[in-house]
Amino acid sequence: MTAPPKLKIATTSLAGCFGCHMSLLDIDERLFDLLELVEFDRSPLTDIKHCGACDIGFIEGGVCNAENVHVLREFRANCRILIAVGACAINGGLPAQRNHLSLPSILEEVYHTSIGLAPGNAIPNDPELPLPLDKVHPLHEVVKIDYFIPGCPPSADAIWKVLNDILAGRKPELGHGLMHYD
Amino acid sequence: MSSFTLDGQTVTFDAGQTIMQAALAAGIYIPRLCYHPDLKPHGSCKLCTVKVNGRQASSCTYQAQDGLVVESNTSELNDERRALLQMLFVEGNHFCPSCEASGNCQLQATAYELQMMTPHYDHFYPDRPLDASHPDYLLDFNRCILCSLCIRASRDVDGKNVFALSGRGINTHLIVNAASGQLADTGFSGDDKAAHVCPVGVILKKRSGFRVPIGKRSYDIRSIGDLAEPGES
Ligand code: SF4
Ligand code: SF4
Ligand code: FES
Numbered sequence: 001m002t003a004p005p006k007l008k009i010a011t012t013s014l015a016g017c018f019g020c021h022m023s024l025l026d027i028d029e030r031l032f033d034l035l036e037l038v039e040f041d042r043s044p045l046t047d048i049k050h051c052g053a054c055d056i057g058f059i060e061g062g063v064c065n066a067e068n069v070h071v072l073r074e075f076r077a078n079c080r081i082l083i084a085v086g087a088c089a090i091n092g093g094l095p096a097q098r099n100h101l102s103l104p105s106i107l108e109e110v111y112h113t114s115i116g117l118a119p120g121n122a123i124p125n126d127p128e129l130p131l132p133l134d135k136v137h138p139l140h141e142v143v144k145i146d147y148f149i150p151g152c153p154p155s156a157d158a159i160w161k162v163l164n165d166i167l168a169g170r171k172p173e174l175g176h177g178l179m180h181y182d
Numbered sequence: 183m184s185s186f187t188l189d190g191q192t193v194t195f196d197a198g199q200t201i202m203q204a205a206l207a208a209g210i211y212i213p214r215l216c217y218h219p220d221l222k223p224h225g226s227c228k229l230c231t232v233k234v235n236g237r238q239a240s241s242c243t244y245q246a247q248d249g250l251v252v253e254s255n256t257s258e259l260n261d262e263r264r265a266l267l268q269m270l271f272v273e274g275n276h277f278c279p280s281c282e283a284s285g286n287c288q289l290q291a292t293a294y295e296l297q298m299m300t301p302h303y304d305h306f307y308p309d310r311p312l313d314a315s316h317p318d319y320l321l322d323f324n325r326c327i328l329c330s331l332c333i334r335a336s337r338d339v340d341g342k343n344v345f346a347l348s349g350r351g352i353n354t355h356l357i358v359n360a361a362s363g364q365l366a367d368t369g370f371s372g373d374d375k376a377a378h379v380c381p382v383g384v385i386l387k388k389r390s391g392f393r394v395p396i397g398k399r400s401y402d403i404r405s406i407g408d409l410a411e412p413g414e415s
Pocket of ligand 3: 214215216217224225226227228229231232241242247373375
C-alpha cells in the first residue's frame with residue numbers, strides 16, 4: 001500500500017521577527033511526525049523563493065510594506081488554507097504601534113532629527129527597498145484568512161494543536177493554557 | 183425558596199438579587215465586563231446578555247424572579263458575545279504582549295474563554311495619548327473599554343468624581359475631571375477604590391510593572407470561567 005500523498009506547506013515571515021518560526025521548530029521531535037504528513041514548499045527552512053500550489057500557508061508577521069503585500073497575495077493565490085500565525089499577523093503587533101504616527105514624521109525622526117546620526121544621514125531611497133505602507137495591517141485586512149493562531153509567539157504546543165486539528169479536518173480550538181495573546 | 187433555571191440548572195435567589203448575582207452565588211459563570219459586585223450595575227457592555235423567557239436581557243441588571251427560564255451558555259449568545267469582544271479589541275489599541283495587564287486582564291481572559299482566535303474586524307488604530315502626570319499612577323487610554331467602573335467607584339465609593347465619559351456614540355471617551363484634564367490635578371490616590379477596579383490595562387501603578395512575569399498571572403493559572411470575582415487577582 002502506498003502512503004497518501006503528503007500535504008504541501010509553505011511558510012513565510014512578513015513584518016514579523018521569526019519568533020513564530022522558532023516556535024514552529026520548537027515542536028522538536030514532533031517535526032519527524034509532521035514530516036511524515038507534510039512537505040515544505042516555499043519557506044525560510046527550504047530557501048525556495050516562490051510558492052507552488054500548496055495545501056497550507058503559514059504566515060507570521062503583519063503587512064508593513066509593498067513587498068509584504070505581494071508575498072501575501074502569492075500565498076493566497078497558491079494556498080488552499082491560509083493560517084495567520086502570531087500577534088503581528090493577527091493585529092499588526094509591535095510594528096503596528098507606529099500606526100498613530102504619520103509615516104513622514106517617523107522617517108524624519110529616525111533618519112534626520114534623532115540624536116547620534118552620522119553627518120549627511122538621509123532617508124534610504126534605494127529602488128531595491130520595498131516602500132513602507134502608510135499603516136501596518138494584520139493579514140485579514142488584506143486577504144481572506146482561514147485560521148488564526150494567536151500568541152507572541154504562539155507556543156509550540158498551540159501550533160501543534162492547530163496543525164493537527166486542521167490535518168484531521170477539525171475546527172481548530174485552543175483550550176486554557178494554549179490560548180494566549182502574549 | 184424562589185428559583186429560576188439557568189441553562190437547565192435550578193438557581194435559588196434572595197429577593198432583590200439580579201440574575202448575575204444569583205448566578206455568581208451559585209458558582210455559575212456568565213461573561214461580564216462592566217459588572218463589579220461592590221458597585222451599582224451599569225448594564226452597558228452587554229457581554230452578560232442572556233435570554234430570559236426567550237428575550238434578550240442584561241443579566242447584571244435583570245431582577246431574578248421565580249420561575250424564569252434563563253439561557254446563557256449557548257452558541258448563539260456566545261457568538262454574539264465574541265463579536266462584542268472583537269469590536270472592543272479593534273476600537274482600541276490592544277497590544278497584549280506589551281501590556282502590563284496581560285494575564286490579569288478581564289477583556290483578554292473573556293476572549294480566551296470565548297475562543298476569540300482573531301479580532302476579525304478592521305482595526306481603528308486610534309490615537310490616544312497617555313496621561314503620565316500623576317506621581318504614582320499612569321493612564322493608558324489605548325485600552326479603555328468604557329466600562330465606567332472607575333467612574334462609579336470614584337463617584338459612589340471614593341466620593342471624588344475623578345473620571346467621566348465624554349462625547350457620544352463612537353466618539354465616547356474617558357476624561358479626567360480637572361481643568362487641565364490631567365490626573366495629577368485631581369484628588370486621585372492609590373488608596374481609592376477607583377485605582378483597583380479597571381478590568382483592563384488603563385489605570386496602572388507606576389514602578390511595579392512586570393513584577394509578576396507573563397505566564398504566571400491570574401488567568402494564566404486558571405480560566406476566568408473558573409469563577410473569579412471581577413477585580414480579584
Ligand atoms: S488591556 Fe487586556 S486586551 Fe488590552 S492589551 Fe492589555 S491585556 Fe490585552
Ligand atoms: S479606565 Fe478602565 S475602569 Fe475606567 S472606563 Fe476605562 S476600562 Fe473601565
Ligand atoms: S456586565 Fe452586564 S452589561 Fe456589562
